[in-house]
Amino acid sequence: MTRAAPTWLMPIVAIFTLQTISSFLNRLIPIIAPDMSAEYGWSGSSIGYLTASNSLGSLAILVAGSAMLRQIGGMRTLQLTMLIGAACMAWLLVPSLTVALIACFFMGLSGGAANPAGSEVLQKYSPPGKRNLMFSIKQAGVPLGGVLAGLFVPVLVTVAGWRISLFICAIIILVPTMMFWRLSSRLDETPNKKAHFFHFPTMESLRTLTVPLAALRHNSGLMKMSVVGSLFAVSQSCWFTFTVIYLVDQLGYSLSLAGAVFAVMQAGGVIGRIVLGWLSDYLRSAKATLTLAAVFSTITTVMLGQTSSAWPLWSVIALAFIAGGSAASWNGVQIAEVARHSPPDLISETSAGSSILVNLINMLAPTLFALFVASTGRYDYAFMCAGALTLLVLVVLPREPRRA
Known part of the structure; x- marks a missing residue:
């Protein structure tokens, strides 16, 4: 007699797949943009504008999308934003930078919807004793989507051109999104499935924009995490x-070699997120795991600024892999802890609020880093400052309750 699959398996598979495809969607822009910009005659800085617009879309759904998440459910919201993103890829065929900026904004929506949706599903379906591992497996989809985009899309662009590549990538996004469409209706628990999730803005609805950040004030542990x-x-x-521009400009690497080092870092993130999730459950201490990640994140970030062309290639690759396992692998454990500190009926809101803070830093930190390097020319000091800020994790981490 065959054993039935555990009830948590399909939810985990579904959210991991959608997380990976959402990441794939949002990693397309910096890969396809160079060929697209060259054909349209746009300046090289346009790539930065397109990426910033994409990040703004992720932030917008976190700030303004809490009502949709609550009304129609996290999984359905994620799927709808992915369908919108895939459809808006067609707008990139219009030779207008303004239209492209709008397209990238809507393509970024799914990036913001992924974390609240995943937290809502995994908090309900993760098996006892494996919650941090499940969250980390889900978060491993982020660097995995980047690895897939980095390996697949450049080859596709070379063989078929960027226009055909957009069409094929849209199909890659649509197929898994629709494959799990029926499952979402069972996973999402909404208060009124017949209600409409679109309403014209009112003063009351505008106040909901503050809900995600306000939810973080529910307790000190939630805000600290x-x-x-x-x-x-x-x-x-x-x-x-x-990483790539530093290796090219400062160490004299070719673009392909710098891209390979970047891919190694992303691969380290896939492995590291799962390992840190397992370690957190094994030690029964998220604080110990995040402390370890913070220390290695600080060390690798500072060391990157100390590298030079005299360093052997293997040492730079090893540094990138360790950074992927620490500086890029904390997410799953941290998101699981946010969900643990959150009241059960506010998981989507607190996850969104936490992600808002992270996305703000994802836009602010690189901007300040670039301004510092432009004014001083010192990458080493810039990486040192970034590492020092991450080390403050050791001060902010909330205390854990004593275990029997």
Whole structure:
């Protein structure tokens, strides 16, 4: 007699798949944008504008989307934003920077919806004793989506051109989104499934924009754990944004070699998120796990600024892999802890509020980093400051209750 699959398996598979595809969608822009900008005659700085617009879309759904998350459910919200993002990829065929900025904004919506949706589903369906591991597996979809985009899309653009690549990537996004469409109606628990989730703005509805951040004030542990995520995001965003350009400009790497090092870092993030989630459950201490991640994140970030062309390639690759396992792997444990500190009926809101803080840092930290390097020319000091800020995690981490 065959054993039935555990009830938590399909929810975990569904949210992990959608998290990966959402990340894939939002990693397309910096890969396709160079060829698109060259054909349209846009300046090289346009890539930065498109990426910033994408991040703004993620932030917008976190701030303004709490009502939708509560009304129609996290999974359905994530799927709708992914359908919108896939459809808006067609707007990139219009040779207008303004239209492209709008398209990138809507493509970024799913990036903001993924964390609240995942937290809502996993908090209900994660098996006892494996909650942090399940959250970390889900979060491993973020770097995995980046790895898939980095390996697949450049080859596709070379073979078929960026226009055909957009069409194929849209199909890749649509298929898994629709595959789990029916499952979402069973996973999402909404107060009134017949209610409409769109309403014209009123003063009352505008007040809901403050709900995600206000929800973080429910208890001190919740706010502290959200600040912890923001401090981790300083080093992570600087690694993600400046690794390639630093290796090319300062160490003289070719673009392909720098991209390979970046891919190693993303792969380290896939493994590291799962390992840290398992370690947190094994030790029964998220604080110990996040402390370890903060220390290694600080060390690797500072060391990146100390590298030079005299360093052997293997040492830089090893540094990138360790950074992926620490500076880019804290997310699952931190999100699980936010959900644990949250009241059961406010998980979507607190997850969104925590993600808002992280997304603000993801935009602010690289901007300040770039301004500092532009004015001083010192990458080493900039990476040192980023690492020092992440080390403040050790001060902010909330105390854990004593275990029997």
